[in-house]
Amino acid sequence: MTGSTKRHRIALNLQIPVLFLHFVSLLRFGSVIGVSSVRRQFASFCPSPDKTMPLKWVLHWQPNAGSTVNSQILNEVSQCVESINGVKEGRWKATLTYYRPVIRDQSSASEFPRDFIGMSLPEQPNKYYFIIRVQRLVLEADSSIQMIMEKLQSYKSRVALNFEGFQYQLGDFQLRVGKVVPTHSENLRGIVMEVEYLPISSMDKSRQVMEEFVDIWKDAVSKRSLPGYFMHLEPNFSEYGLGDHYTPQHTAVQYAYVMAQLIASAQAVQAGRN
Amino acid sequence: MQHQLQHQTTAAVSTPPSTTGEAPPKQVALAMERLSHAARLIADIRLGADRLLEALFVAAEPHKRSKPLDLFIKEDSSMRQHLQGLRSIGKQLEESGVLNESLRSRSNSWGLHMPLVCPDGAVVAYAWKRQLAGQAGASAVDRTRLALKAFTDQKRRFFPHLDDGLTKPASKKHCGAQALVEHNQDKPKNYKSLSDVLTCLEKEVPNLKIFTYERLDWLKRASSLPASADDNSLQGPKHTFPGSSILRPTSQTVVAFDKVAVIELFSPSIFRAVVSLHPAGSIDPDAVAFFSPDEGGSYVHARGSSVYHVFRHITGHAALALQYFIGFRSEAALYSLLHWICNYQTLFSKACSECGRLLAMDRQSALLLPPVSRPFRNFSTSKTSSTGEQNNMNAHPAYHIGCFADEA
Numbered sequence: 001m002t003g004s005t006k007r008h009r010i011a012l013n014l015q016i017p018v019l020f021l022h023f024v025s026l027l028r029f030g031s032v033i034g035v036s037s038v039r040r041q042f043a044s045f046c047p048s049p050d051k052t053m054p055l056k057w058v059l060h061w062q063p064n065a066g067s068t069v070n071s072q073i074l075n076e077v078s079q080c081v082e083s084i085n086g087v088k089e090g091r092w093k094a095t096l097t098y099y100r101p102v103i104r105d106q107s108s109a110s111e112f113p114r115d116f117i118g119m120s121l122p123e124q125p126n127k128y129y130f131i132i133r134v135q136r137l138v139l140e141a142d143s144s145i146q147m148i149m150e151k152l153q154s155y156k157s158r159v160a161l162n163f164e165g166f167q168y169q170l171g172d173f174q175l176r177v178g179k180v181v182p183t184h185s186e187n188l189r190g191i192v193m194e195v196e197y198l199p200i201s202s203m204d205k206s207r208q209v210m211e212e213f214v215d216i217w218k219d220a221v222s223k224r225s226l227p228g229y230f231m232h233l234e235p236n237f238s239e240y241g242l243g244d245h246y247t248p249q250h251t252a253v254q255y256a257y258v259m260a261q262l263i264a265s266a267q268a269v270q271a272g273r274n
Numbered sequence: 275m276q277h278q279l280q281h282q283t284t285a286a287v288s289t290p291p292s293t294t295g296e297a298p299p300k301q302v303a304l305a306m307e308r309l310s311h312a313a314r315l316i317a318d319i320r321l322g323a324d325r326l327l328e329a330l331f332v333a334a335e336p337h338k339r340s341k342p343l344d345l346f347i348k349e350d351s352s353m354r355q356h357l358q359g360l361r362s363i364g365k366q367l368e369e370s371g372v373l374n375e376s377l378r379s380r381s382n383s384w385g386l387h388m389p390l391v392c393p394d395g396a397v398v399a400y401a402w403k404r405q406l407a408g409q410a411g412a413s414a415v416d417r418t419r420l421a422l423k424a425f426t427d428q429k430r431r432f433f434p435h436l437d438d439g440l441t442k443p444a445s446k447k448h449c450g451a452q453a454l455v456e457h458n459q460d461k462p463k464n465y466k467s468l469s470d471v472l473t474c475l476e477k478e479v480p481n482l483k484i485f486t487y488e489r490l491d492w493l494k495r496a497s498s499l500p501a502s503a504d505d506n507s508l509q510g511p512k513h514t515f516p517g518s519s520i521l522r523p524t525s526q527t528v529v530a531f532d533k534v535a536v537i538e539l540f541s542p543s544i545f546r547a548v549v550s551l552h553p554a555g556s557i558d559p560d561a562v563a564f565f566s567p568d569e570g571g572s573y574v575h576a577r578g579s580s581v582y583h584v585f586r587h588i589t590g591h592a593a594l595a596l597q598y599f600i601g602f603r604s605e606a607a608l609y610s611l612l613h614w615i616c617n618y619q620t621l622f623s624k625a626c627s628e629c630g631r632l633l634a635m636d637r638q639s640a641l642l643l644p645p646v647s648r649p650f651r652n653f654s655t656s657k658t659s660s661t662g663e664q665n666n667m668n669a670h671p672a673y674h675i676g677c678f679a680d681e682a
Contacts, residue, residue: 052568085640171583171641199566199582200622202543209622209644212633216642244543 053123054174054198055206055246057214058254060261061191063228068269069190074179076224077191078166081175084220086168092176093164095120095183096255099155116155117259118146119252129252133260136239138249161259163192172198173213180262190262192255193230201246203237233257301370308367315360322353430590468531468557471609479616483540489554492536492575499570531555536576539615543567544622545585547592547615549608550576557608562596562615564588583639587646587675588618595650610653617648617670628677636675647678 061077063069082088099116119129120143128143149155165178173195180190195213200206214232221230235257237243242250326349333342476484487495532555539547546567552560561576564585573579580586595614599607625632626645633642648670 054568084642085635171639171643173642199568199584200543201568205543205622208632212631213642216633 052201053246053248054196054201055203055210056194056196056251056254057210057232057234058251058258059193059195059214059230059232060258061193061228062231062261062265066269066272067227069188069228071179071188073226073228074165074177074188074191076226077177077193077221080217080220080224081168081170081177084170084216086170086175089167089169091164092122092167092178093162094122094178094255095160095162096259097160098158099149100158101155102153115256115260117252117256119255121248121251124248127248129249131252131256133256136241138240138242138253140249161189163255174198189266192258194251203244203246203250231261233261305367305370308363308370312360312363312367315356315363318356319353319360322349322356325349326353466557466605468534468551468555468608471557471612472537474609475612475616478613479619481541481619482616483542485538485540486531486534487536487538488533489535489550492538492548493572495538496570496574497572499574537612539612540567541619545588545618546574547618548574548576548578549611549615551608559596559600559608559611562589562592562611564592564618583641584621584643584646587636587643588621591647595648598650610650614648614650614653617672620670620672621646624672626674626677627671628673634674634676638675643674645672645674645677647673647675649673649678 061069061073097118099118101112101116103112113132113134115133117131117133119131121127121129126143128141128145129138130141131138160183162181162183163178164181165176168175168177175196176194178192178194179188180192181188195210195217197206197209197213214230218230235253237250237253240249240253242253325345329342329345329349332345472484472486475482535551535554537549537551539549541547544567546565546569548563548565549559550561552558563574563576563578563580565574565578565580566582566585569580569582579589592615596607596611599610599614603610622632622644624645626634632644634645635641636643
């Protein structure tokens, strides 16, 4: 599918009035965007680099067959971070929302993309990200788009999840361990971990460093004999039109994949029970 | 209390110093005054030492006249005078009990605050401030620890090469002999001018981007960094050196070679190294620092320090390398230094030659770091231009900080 037909289809399926298209200036479909300049807070007095973003890998907890995730595992993982000299810095929180279309005409129900995800990231408080995985789309919008969507009544929130937890500093690495919980609930659905290497922003150049770090991390976790392990899946970023230079869109895409994995493993557990 | 003390300080100047039967505040005031006098004498001695060294330098120049000899004699006499003065002050302080423990034991019964000598040498009359009171209340062990830490930090910063002397005393002679051997074996072509050095470097290391600047221009550029990695059209004028073969956009100012004071080596997405030359236009480097390619701000200069640990460690190591190149290869210092810096292009991809891993926990700083050390003692620039990948890999090993110390 080429880019232009994708866009065309989306415009039709969303059934958004033409007026909304004026807001397209805020939206850039599936392209590499010059990174927004948001200050990255350092604990020290040093000035922060603008306009570039350090790269990040998002890992998720894969429980062993037949077991589920629980808060004990989360505690053990946090202790594990501290055992490799991670220094706890503060809290972090990201949100992810699955949208479903408000369908007026039942016959066109099947044309709508099933996994239309919206995400807010803590590093970019003024932005909101949309991902449609099956069509390999990611875009960045101003956070006021949520208000617009509400006014338009075109899409409603189906499921909303929070990723929240603590942030750790380990030299030039920044780690975030978070639990996946639905909003307004304490039901633990999964565990995610973000590994960020601050000095560089190129995915290619940092690959070896990140792989070794994840290996070291996995070793440390496996010593605790927990029923599961951390997994990293790298989405094919070029299919989304994203380049080697890391951007928040990369993060959003990684989270979309993590969610797909979590749902798949939850369904497998369900099928196992039945 | 303070007024009283000041009054008595002025009184103390006029009366001859006599420590017996004096009231405590007056003794404190006298001690303060003598300590400050001693500090002035020490400063004079430092200056005298500088002048002596200068005279030595001048004497080393073959075509100078006998002026240094007069300088020497003059400095010698003034130094002796200062040292004599210092000795007498020291004796006075000892008599009054400031330099030994007797006054300390008496101070509690006087109810006076003793003057406090801070780790960096400053003398404070009263420890009113909470921080200083904390220091004053700290035990001797803590104070000693603070003083030692301050001293070693400064020593590491200003005399980086002394560290090696402590750990490997036996190899010093060995190094000297080896340097001689190196000079004979590894004869680089004569790079006398900056343009030669840079042109050669550009040919041998094509992945690296080399820019030159006048000193103030660099400051402007540093503040406007970082330019985005994909951004090919830089905002400001792009400074490349005149002999460069890279195609240049039209909005460029070419820096004349005799004004070049800063060389920037930019390896895309890996590092940015800033080398300062002194004097401008020469081939004498005097400082080098490494930064992340995404870092920007006015602190990005040859004497600055990166925000990130990995680049801070590399900068420290580079300072040692710079001292070595200046000391042992003074004519080819810049050439060697720039080639040595180019080794760091493999910073995030080359595993340590000692332990075989890329990341390792550095024991001293408790951080995970890639191999930040590249050996410079036997560094040979001729190996850089070899085309074989295998040759390159073995010729320029990389080490973690801990692995490097063990290796050498």
